[in-house]
Amino acid sequence: TGLITLDLGYKNTGATLSEITYLDGDKGELYYRGYPIEQIAEKSNFTEVMYLLLYGELPTQNQFQGFEANIKKYNYVAEEMKKIIDAFPRSAHPMGVLSSLTSALTAFNPKAVDVRSKEDLDHAAEMLIAKFAHLCAWTYRKTQGFSLNHADNNLNYVENFYKMTFRMPNQDFDMNPVVVNALDKLLILHADHEQNCSTSTVRMVGSAHTGLFASISAGVSALWGPLHGGANQAVIEMLEMIEADGGDVAKYVEKAKNKEDNFRLMGFGHRVYKNFDPRAKIIKKAADDILNSLGIHDKALDIAMQLEKVALEDEYFVERKLYPNVDFYSGIIYRALGIPTEMFTVMFALGRLPGWISQWKEMRLMGDPIGRPRQVYKGSEKRDYVDMNLR
Numbered sequence: 571t572g573l574i575t576l577d578l579g580y581k582n583t584g585a586t587l588s589e590i591t592y593l594d595g596d597k598g599e600l601y602y603r604g605y606p607i608e609q610i611a612e613k614s615n616f617t618e619v620m621y622l623l624l625y626g627e628l629p630t631q632n633q634f635q636g637f638e639a640n641i642k643k644y645n646y647v648a649e650e651m652k653k654i655i656d657a658f659p660r661s662a663h664p665m666g667v668l669s670s671l672t673s674a675l676t677a678f679n680p681k682a683v684d685v686r687s688k689e690d691l692d693h694a695a696e697m698l699i700a701k702f703a704h705l706c707a708w709t710y711r712k713t714q715g716f717s718l719n720h721a722d723n724n725l726n727y728v729e730n731f732y733k734m735t736f737r738m739p740n741q742d743f744d745m746n747p748v749v750v751n752a753l754d755k756l757l758i759l760h761a762d763h764e765q766n767c768s769t770s771t772v773r774m775v776g777s778a779h780t781g782l783f784a785s786i787s788a789g790v791s792a793l794w795g796p797l798h799g800g801a802n803q804a805v806i807e808m809l810e811m812i813e814a815d816g817g818d819v820a821k822y823v824e825k826a827k828n829k830e831d832n833f834r835l836m837g838f839g840h841r842v843y844k845n846f847d848p849r850a851k852i853i854k855k856a857a858d859d860i861l862n863s864l865g866i867h868d869k870a871l872d873i874a875m876q877l878e879k880v881a882l883e884d885e886y887f888v889e890r891k892l893y894p895n896v897d898f899y900s901g902i903i904y905r906a907l908g909i910p911t912e913m914f915t916v917m918f919a920l921g922r923l924p925g926w927i928s929q930w931k932e933m934r935l936m937g938d939p940i941g942r943p944r945q946v947y948k949g950s951e952k953r954d955y956v957d958m959n960l961r
């Protein structure tokens with residue numbers, strides 16, 4: 571069968587051609603469809619970014635309005651889904667709930683499974699974009715023990731998500747623009763990141779011609795892990811632990827260097843970036859601005875900044891080119907917005923959704939073959955079966 575080259579963790583394997591996201595890890599540069607992330611984060615909005623990723627170009631006014639209207643057409647979720655939500659214990663981790671609900675959506679929207687043309691594919695994408703925002707908001711409501719809210723079609727995508735998440739019955743809802751802008755920016759910064767673990771999972775599952783919703787459900791599960799999207803939850807837990815332990819950041823930097831301690835500085839390091847993660851730079855500044863404008867002082871931000879300073883001056887981190895990544899400061903913003911720690915990775919998933927869908931769409935339209943890596947076998951030689959009573 572010829573020589574097989576092993577590349578554990580696909581550290582140096584190009585799995586596809588792609589036109590969506592460009593990433594230069596040495597320079598710390600990230601472009602969506604050619605547009606630098608700094609410009610997009612400052613000037614665009616999440617709905618426009620979803621359009622850009624899905625269709626390849628910034629929308630005209632008409633295209634933007636058409637896209638928003640198409641999403642709003644699907645701004646509901648089958649009532650039966652609420653029974654599934656009811657059945658989960660309140661203590662369930664929101665990412666497990668979200669992944670299950672995403673897969674369950676398939677049963678109630680069978681047409682979206684049978685995607686044959688580009689038009690079918692675009693409908694399935696718009697449908698999932700609308701319904702996934704419900705699933706994220708409802709996951710929060712469930713785990714907090716609150717009733718579920720329906721969509722408000724007078725609002726844009728992010729405002730609607732915000733209201734579905736936080737509106738309490740019989741109370742006026744305060745659409746705080748500082749919070750909405752912060753959410754918008756965070757979602758934009760998470761929208762795509764080329765062939766990361768969850769996106770590769772979505773493409774791999776989809777390469778078997780599995781439907782969009784089930785492929786995305788697999789992506790949610792991949793994102794859940796603490797080495798990937800789950801790092802945003804792990805960072806805040808780490809910062810809280812350091813604070814409770816007296817705030818000695820140097821002690822934890824030392825601990826992270828000692829392999830026997832089996833402890834990593836969460837929110838540090840990246841497979842591709844060997845320089846500052848450009849998203850972390852934007853988020854660090856945003857965290858500072860948002861805390862100031864909401865009048866919040868969070869000790870976790872002080873600890874994070876001290877930790878960053880000590881780590882970046884340490885030879886171990888310098889040699890290995892370990893810098894803060896997107897997850898290092900994002901949790902501080904989520905917390906300031908009133909989002910509980912266990913929900914952080916759900917926020918990442920909501921942001922990453924358009925990236926996953928665009929990559930799935932690209933893979934299907936390019937007709938990529940089924941993903942099927944090889945292995946080097948190192949198990950037992952051929953041997954004969956032994957009856958149980960003779961073992």
Ligand code: CMC
Binds near residue numbers: 838890
């Ligand atoms: N703390 C301490 N040491 C580290 C860290 C860290 N956070 N990250 C990497 N290293 C060390 C690692 O031990 C290894 O050292 P050595 O060469 O002595 O064996 C070296 O740096 C290279 O690391 P690696 O594990 O081979 O690198 P990788 O590309 O396989 O892993 C990573 C990348 C992001 C999984 C890893 O840096 C990590 O575990 N970071 C902490 C978790 C985290 O923040 N994840 C979020 C990633 S960014 C956004 C996202 O995907 O959600």
